[in-house]
Amino acid sequence: AKYVYLFSEGNASMRNLLGGKGANLAEMTGLGLPVPRGFTVTTEACTRFYNDGKVIAKEIEDEIFATLSKLEEIVGKKFGDPENPLLVSVRSGARVSMPGMMDTILNLGLNDEVVEGLAKLTQNPRFAYDSYRRFIMMFSDVVMGIDRMKFEKLMDEIKEKKGVSADTELDAGDMKTLSERYKELYLKEMGVPFPQDPKVQLIEAVKAVFRSWENPRAVVYRRLNDIPSDWGTAVNVQEMVFGNMGNDSGTGVAFTRDPSTGEKKLYGEFLMNAQGEDVVAGIRTPQPIDVLKEINPDVYNQFVEIAEKLEKHYRDMQDMEFTIEHGKLFMLQTRNGKRTAQAALKIAVDLVNEGMITKEEALLRVDPKQLDTLLHPQFDPKALKAAKPIAKGLAASPGAATGKIYFSAEEAAQAYNAGEKLIILVRLETSPEDIEGMHVSQGILTGRGGMTSHAAVVARGMGKCCVVGCGEIIINEEEGYFIDKNGRRYNKGDWISLDGSTGNVYGEKLPTVAPEMTGYFGTLMKWADEVRVLKVRTNADTPRDAQQALKFGAEGIGLCRTEHMFFDSDRIGAMREMIVARTEEQRRKALEKLLPMQRSDFEELFRVMKGYPVTIRFLDPPLHEFLPKEEEDIQAIAAEMGITAEELKAIITELHEFNPMLGHRGCRLAVSYPEIAEMQTRAVIEAAINVKKEGLNVVPEIMIPLVGDVKELKYVKDVVVKTAEAIIKETGVELEYRVGTMIEVPRAAITADEIAKEAEFFSFGTNDLTQMTFGFSRDDAGKFLEEYYSKKIYEFDPFAKLDQTGVGELIRIAAEKGRKTRANIKMGICGEHGGDPSSIEFCHNVGLDYVSCSPYRVPIARLAAAQAQV
Template identity: 40%
Template sequence: MDQPRDTSSVIEITPSAPVTTADHGWRAKCLQRLIRMDLPVPRSFAISAAAVRGIASGRMLARGDLDRLIAAAGGLVGVRPSALNPEWGGPGTVLNVGINAACHARLAQRLGVDAADALYRGFVQSYAIHVARLDPDMFSEPDATLADALAAYRDETDEDFPQDPARQLAEVLRSMARAWDGPSARLLRQAKGAPADASLGLVVQDMALALGPGVTGSGTIQFIDSVTGAPGITGRFQGQTQGRAMLADAVTLYLTRDPRGPSLEETAPGVFADLVRFGVAARERLREEMQIEFVVADSELSIIDATRVQRSSRAAVRIAVALGRDGIIPTDEAVMRVQPRALSDLLHHQVDPRAPRDLITRGMAASPGAATGRIVFTAAAAQAAAARGEPCVLVRRETVPEDIRGMHASVAVLTERGGMTSHAAVIARGLGLPCIVGASGISIDARARTLTAGARSFREGEEITIDGTSGEVLAGAAAMLEPALDDAFNQLLEWADAACTIAVRANADTPEDARTARMFAAQGIGLCRTEHMFFDEKRLPAMREMIFADRPEDRRLALDRLLPMQRDDFTTLFQIMDGLPVTIRLFDPPLHEFLPHDREGMRELAETLDLPLSDVVRRVDALSEFNPMLGMRGVRLGIVIPEIYEMQARAIFEAAVAAGRKGEGVVAEIMIPLVSAMREVELVRHQIEGVAASVRQETRTRFDYRLGVMVETPRAALRAGDIAEHCAFLSFGTNDLTQMTYGLSRDDAGRFMGSYVAQGVYAEDPFHILDQEGVGELILTGVKRARARKPGITLSVCGEHGGNPESIAFCLHAGVDYVSCSPFRVPIARLAGAQESIRALRAAQACEGLKAGS
């Protein structure tokens, strides 16, 4: 204990003391700010992070320091952790350090025997459990007396409870310092984003005793609701209670007047008024909504601490906007204070965090929001339930394109297999449906129509809740919070748009998608996938006729039936978007997806087409491929069967003419999928130019369009310069580009991706967060080569990464003009783009400042 010390290791926290967050932690700095505001804060000391590291390694503070720390009137102090960031936590607070037999006798005279016993007993119990590391069960008996606690300590340690206050304090400091350095604490901190070598300061504060005569007790108060963010005083006040110490007549008071019982406002109106005044001052001076911890001793108020109010996502938005509107923080700072992903919680119903949860199993949280419905196992059953007006949850091993109608009819989706970019996840995000994928803890028996999770079994028709935000499947109907698309939400995004330097469009395939995109202020449609339009039950027969046609003229006849339907689709999209750009991707999937694969389905198709069953079986077999995602799809299909792209181009141009006549200035953008060679673009461009000329002549109307390419293959990224010469825009489809770069199936990768990330093979799931080292390198190469060959070309990213905040940051710095994502991720992308734009501006300003200074 008598080793030399650094004189700056222990600092009394005064208004002018050299206390810094970096050296002493957030709590010490916050207490200094409270002291500067003249709040009644008990005498407090900050122990530096360097000194705490020394204590952990065996270099205790000097005896003089220990005596100085504990020399307050009454000789009692509390020790609290003070990490660099409050989110990192720390060891538990220890109160009433320094109490011993002599102090107990003095307290008994001043406060009464019961209060003195409660304080001493509470400290003995806390010291035994947290410092001496004794069995908690031995010291948690609520009816134990002070004598019981002292006897139990003596029995467990073979020595009397330490009476030297300095020794008590030294042991508390050592215990907290070493607890911070423990492996489990380090792992917990790292899970919260702390670096492995994060440091800890400690605060030693004179005790304000919350036991004794008059209005006496401890509590917390805050001025907003933590769940909703609505203004209002909440908290608690418990009379005659301090930490583990509690008197028999302890009572909980409401803070404000309440018909259910007495309140602090009525019992001690002066104290309550001071608390309100201090709360307003803390909000203005600390520029944050704070929870204040306080002690009242015989109607005398002490402010012990102030911490940032814990808050839900919706409360975070409301608080940031209120602070911005009140001029307490700049609007750019308000934008920076909300995590982009937090907006997901505002767009959908959410399970109320205050409600109980009956957990069935967990999976990947693939699409946020929550919904309750009855279990169905097929798309047909989902449609039937929707027709009856019954909310249903579609439960599948994994979804396929034919399930799209069932997904439309459901309120949520649950799959046993799949990852973040599986079919179910992508479509659910586009539809705004809560979705959980990769729930490997369930087993589905489609024949028996049951879902099994562990020892529990659920039959079709039973009710479950899907929490797509947390990835939890719950039994029954859970209590919900409504979406919060309120004034604060809109204001935050208005401020974000003012700062954002990258545009945000939406991936939208249906009128509902487009309306959602407009509602969330998307700047156009960056990807309209046309193949989903063909799965409609009215269109599928014509599509199948086209597939079975042997001659071009027969294919055209079948496609002619689809032409007016496609034209109506595109006309509606153009009208909804009201002159904003609409990028339509030409037909992409392999044809086998539109055919049945079971015997019964083939028999029905044969009857519909009036063909022998053997012909249908042969055609299905002929179209099947070993790896259809790398087979005849996309531009390859458009070149081999040009009638498909010709029909779609005609539908697009005729829709543009029709929409233009109603006042919308439409410039259609046509995108060719899965390109890997410049010649593919030349061939399709020639086709489309011919169709455009024909439509112009037939309608006697001039219209413009833009032709672009979806860059989804590594070769297209590498040859982007050549390809750029033949088109007006390039859009990087990062879903397939990631799949082809890694050689991974995005639908199957979920089976092992968790293990890969856990073992450090990949830092993150590359289908969830853009791989900047590999896929990102291809994008950067493509951007550079395309711009070098054609400086004015428009470049974008339209894969699922377009809605991921980390990936948006990369896209902004890569020089991409816009990102496109699922409609319900548009607000997230707008906020993420704004935050990265603000960071880039601040970095540029800092750089300019350095140049000016030099």
């Protein structure tokens, strides 16, 4: 195999082999742009490096040096030759850009002899020693892992001694002294002198770049961005050009359009007499790119021309790096620029209007996940800028929340019922008991826990702003206060604000603005709807959620969790009574209370949904979430039931389950107590009839949860049909309705052909299906999944992104078997995965009819569904 390519041998289509940076350097070379010459060691060499046990095979090393000789010939300079030295940069570059994640070394090839030669040759000793001290530092840091701060300290000492603040104020002598001190530091740290042989430097640097693929920040970045760990990085070895040769030299970065707004305008920064990372590192304040027009109009004009050419060529906004050496411009990198969600939308639509790309291509230019930031209330940008965070945690669920703090779910619920609408729940961590408090809060802040902690998962499900793992504040739940890192105390009822996109916590009330799907956003969504075939429904338990989802373009409700309709404090009592009832009579009494509430909820829901399909799932309450715990509640319920508190407590103890997620829930409840299904059927059918009388055509879909055997389903379905038919007959109003099931128990998936004999539709409940397929629960997995990621057993959280190989296979089997029995059976998905782009693509490919997701993910799903089609 060929492991090394000159830039002149490659092109943009070789990205997988050459990495993004290498492929684009080759492409720019091919376009005749001024690119310093060089070569790329391929990603396959990186893979081989790891397979060989982190060594570079002899044959690859030979190929690198052979290509180096070619490069020497081409540029007419020699590696390690003091008379005419070739210096190179060694740059990482994976298939997709991972900005700042891996490492780069500049000025490689310098040693004690070559630096003197370079000083003579350029007549510029300051430049030569500046380059040398930079090289020693970068090599020490990147290759040997010596802390960069130790070098910067030496630099600061010299600056201080001279009484200057900028590195440009140091002279040749200072730079020479610095390089001497840097070498001493290296010797002290490593026990051997700084390597003087350029070939050794080169091979060590290549190895270090390969190794940087596995550094912790790169690993985390890959996981967050779905980048497979087996891709590896390429290494680019490129002739140095020097922005630090004096005041006619410089370096900078620029975008062809504004990456935060999308405005069509060259946007960038540069620094004169500087090298590489100085611009980003912020050691001096860079100047806006427009200033270059005054300093060197020729270079500026040439750059503008190249920028336009590159944008036309790649047909996308470009992010470019350049260096000016003695007034001559060199291009060092170009790539499709990263951008905010706003900018992504504007650029995609603008490029279509400019005739550069098609609408279909535009749809692919926006990352659906990115839309998230636009779909939640946002802080007023001005207020946000002026505010100072008091702490920072993990950004677990986006959005902007502002409210009064409460330290227990009960307090939050009390405040809510007393009319307080802006509430932030602050907890050390949350548990299923906090659901109600979370439900009434604008945002949730926890002191502990990670991105898959209970608070994080539930908040995302609810579309609520959430910051978790905020260890910077000290929370005292008992006494109801927290202390921020500056020692300020916040008591129950004080105002704070949470930014769920950054994890920032503010100690004050910040104004918010509502999200809007207008302008560029609206245009792109319209295009998405024209293209997609997969329908998008929403998971909504309340008319308010349904309304929001409709605004975001939902085409129905795919999941209404009826137990969630009873969280409000005036209702939860009746629900609890129903759960703890020991006799049919007691149960019927509680159900009587629930019936009118459900019926009016469903009427409301049907009205809001204006004839769109509505799937109502019958009760599936995991017992532990609903059993009363507070003495007060127990007393009240016991009184209602006409028993003593002691008797009720005994019942509660008896109801205790060791594994509630696998306990007496779902259709099992209706099998034990058919009167529950009767009541719910009555509520659904009567509501539908009432709304039908108002002139809306409603076809309710009744969904039986947690079915594992067709006989279970048939048993409950018979109750439903018998009840429904009786009501229909009684009222004389014709009503169509359907009875289907959730496929969420593996056995149901495997026996889907039998299930389909009874089920008129399937909805894949992938939360439970994942839980039961993997055999671990969503609420507990957070504790060990981190280990699985770091040990590379899993690459992603199967509750967030569908496991296509395992759980997906069950879906595929079920879909196929279901269709065999009932050719036109309607199928959808209603787990968390219904809002995840890669899972949506999977659903499209297995031919589901719709995905259903939380209201705030509806636009994401619309775009992802369109992308799956394109």
